[in-house]
Structure formats: structure tokens, C-alpha cells
Amino acid sequence: MDIVTPDRRSRMMASIRGKNTKPEMAVRRLVHGLGFRFRLHRRDLPGSPDLAFPRLRKVIFVHGCFWHRHPGCRFAYTPKSNIEFWLTKLNTNMRRDALMQQALVEADWEVLIVWECEVSDLVALSRKVLSFLTGSADPSCTPRTRQENSHAYKCAVPGSVPRAEAAGRRVDRP
Template sequence: MDIVSPEKRSRMMAGIKGKNTKPELVVRKLVHGMGLRYRLHRKDLPGSPDLVFSRLKKVIFVHGCFWHRHPGCRFAYTPKSNTPFWLEKLEGNMRRDTLTLAALDALGWQVLIVWECEVSDLSALTRKVRLFLEVDH
């Protein structure tokens, strides 16, 4: 049983952003601080990646652990109410992600997924992003 009314839950869910999220802003600031420049949400690429490095032919997606089902993450839980709806919704997100990654791979793009829970450890995140982008700084 949900602890808030259906109307309030609907307003809460409608307020969740898909672009310019706090985790995405952390990654953008980190990459910018490395001296790298990027494009945002290129609609001509499958999945409209969050950060696009055209010259390197690399993209970064910043995924929410809940919405994209981060394996083993405590934030990737299944809601207790309306469970069939949520399972269908979240599994649909995962199927779409799989198709997006395959399409980008077919176009010759390399992909890095940064999970929402990873942005709290900036040193580990910096290493991960540097390794992916091969930044020597």
C-alpha cells in the first residue's frame, strides 16, 4: 500500500527529470574540469546520450539506478504497490537501453554508463571517466 495518495504520487513522478539531473551535472562538471568539451543530448544518436565526444566517437550515459535497474544496487528496488506496472515499465527501460547500446556499437561509438550511485565517490568516478576517455591530466 502506498503511503501517499495516487494524485500526489502522480505529481511526484511527473517531477522526475530526464535531463540535467544532479548526477549528470556532477559528471559534466568533472569532465569539463578535465579540460574536455562535449555536446549534450544529441538527438541524431540512438538514445540521445547525455555527453557526446564526437572527435573521440565516445558517449557517456548517466543512468538513474532505479529507472535503469542497476544490478545489485540498493536503489534498483521494485516498488511494493502496483508491482506489475512497475515491472513492465522498468523492464521496458532495460530493453530500450540494450537496443540503444547495440545501435551505438553498430555505428562505431564506444559507450560508458555512469550510475547515479557512483557520483558520490568522486575519485573513483574520475578514474573511471579518465580511463574511458584516455585523459592524461
């Protein structure tokens, strides 16, 4: 038995966004800050990925833990009211996600799923995204700050030489 009226429930469900959610916007800001450009919600691709990188043939989906049933996540619970409806709905979402991912892989696209709960740790998320987009698993890679001239990422590798010095140019240090 539901604790709210059907009309109220309908309004509540209608207010839930499918695009431009807070987690998606956070991932978009992060990826943009890392220096990558992307296309949004490509309807010509299976599942309309949240972010698409056509030249890389890679896509990122930002999934809500509840709606897409993040395994082992405390946010992926089943509501206590109307259990049969919710199990059907959420299992259908999971089956659709798997089919869309399979279709993308068969079309030679690589797929990354970012879960809503992962957005709270931007350092770990930036490493995960960088690893996916660049193939580098360098844990020292972090996004540049605005003060450091954004639109790129930096990797502080011990013993590495800055690009200007490697090219033989003089670098003044404070």
C-alpha cells in the same frame, strides 16, 4: 494499493527529471574539469546520450540506479505497491537501454554507463572516465583543482619529468 492519491502520484512522477539531474551535472562538472569538451543530449544519436564526444566517437550515459536497474545496487529495488506496473516499466527501460547501446556500437560509437551511485566517489569516477576517454588506465590520474589551473588532468607518475624540464627549459622550484 498506493498510499497516495492518483493526482498526487501524477504530480510526483511529473516532477522527476530526465535531463540535467544532479548525478548528470556532477559528471558534467567532472568531465569539464578534466579538460574535455562535449555535446549534451544529442538527439541525432540513439538514446540521446547525456554527453557526446563527437571527435572521439564516444558517449556517456548517466543512469539512475532505480530507473535503469543497476545490477546489485541497493537503489535498484522494486517498489512494493503496484509491482506489476513497476516491473513492466523498469524492464522496458532496460530493454530500451540495451537496444540504444547496441545501435550506438553498430554505428561505431563507444559507450560508457555511469551509475548514480558511482558519483559519490569522484576519484574513482574520474579514473573510470579518464580510462574511457583517453584509453589510459593510469590510477594516478586525477583532475586538477581550480588553483592548479583547471581544464586538464594530471598524472603523477613516479619518476616522470615535468614537460618543461623534458623540453630542456629551466624550471624554478620553490
